[in-house]
Amino acid sequence: MKRVIFSTILALAALSASAQTLVVYYSRTGQNYTSDGIVDLKVGNTAVIAKQIQKLTGADIFELETVKQYAADYHECTREAKEELNAKARPALKADIDISKYDTIYLGWPCWWGTYPMCVATFLEAHDWTGKTVIPFTTHEGSGFGSGLRDLRAAIPAATVKKGLSIQGSKVKTAGKQIEEFLKWYN
Numbered sequence: 359m360k361r362v363i364f365s366t367i368l369a370l371a372a373l374s375a376s377a378q379t380l381v382v383y384y385s386r387t388g389q390n391y392t393s394d395g396i397v398d399l400k401v402g403n404t405a406v407i408a409k410q411i412q413k414l415t416g417a418d419i420f421e422l423e424t425v426k427q428y429a430a431d432y433h434e435c436t437r438e439a440k441e442e443l444n445a446k447a448r449p450a451l452k453a454d455i456d457i458s459k460y461d462t463i464y465l466g467w468p469c470w471w472g473t474y475p476m477c478v479a480t481f482l483e484a485h486d487w488t489g490k491t492v493i494p495f496t497t498h499e500g501s502g503f504g505s506g507l508r509d510l511r512a513a514i515p516a517a518t519v520k521k522g523l524s525i526q527g528s529k530v531k532t533a534g535k536q537i538e539e540f541l542k543w544y545n
């Protein structure tokens with residue numbers, strides 16, 4: 359019964375939220391590390407969460423994709439990502455989205471070296487965040503957000519950055535309840 363009421367609330371929220379709420383995320387397919395060893399992901403972990411948030415809120419959704427592909431090999435990718443972090447690189451995006459009409463933005467990324475991937479910084483710096491409410495989410499294998507929330511707040515001081523949702527990457531397929539609970543705060 360509780361579940362039915364909650365689903366109804368979310369459906370109503372979806373109707374009213376669809377015009378001004380956006381889910382933006384970066385996620386990488388290919389080899390990734392989990393506590394069970396290296397796995398090959400056809401759909402990235404953060405993408406799984408982003409799509410569930412979109413479904414439950416009725417928001418628009420946009421995937422950040424880099425022009426340059428990262429290596430599918432996990433270890434090679436970690437090397438590339440470290441280099442970008444150290445160089446404060448701003449990798450080019452294939453496409454961008456006009457965020458001006460959105461009040462609330464769910465922003466998701468995989469934890470890379472304890473923070474967000476540098477392509478998320480590319481996106482942040484391309485927009486005016488004045489008056490926006492940002493609800494962050496991340497997937498990781500132990501670090502949680504790391505310094506990601508702190509880095510995000512420093513990067514977009516004009517936005518209100520809310521409490522975030524962090525989910526272990528290898529548990530995304532069973533995270534439905536956790537996501538629903540999290541969304542209750544904002545719908």
Ligand SMILES: Cc1cc2nc3c(=O)[nH]c(=O)nc-3n(C[C@H](O)[C@H](O)[C@H](O)COP(=O)(O)O)c2cc1C
Nearest residue numbers: 385386402403404468469471472497499500501527
């Ligand atoms: C380049 C790279 C760096 C990573 N760094 C961390 C890290 O610092 N801490 C952590 O807990 N997990 C780290 N991970 C694991 C990912 O955060 C985790 O597997 C995540 O769920 C991947 O999401 P995605 O499939 O959406 O890309 C790293 C993975 C990669 C590929």
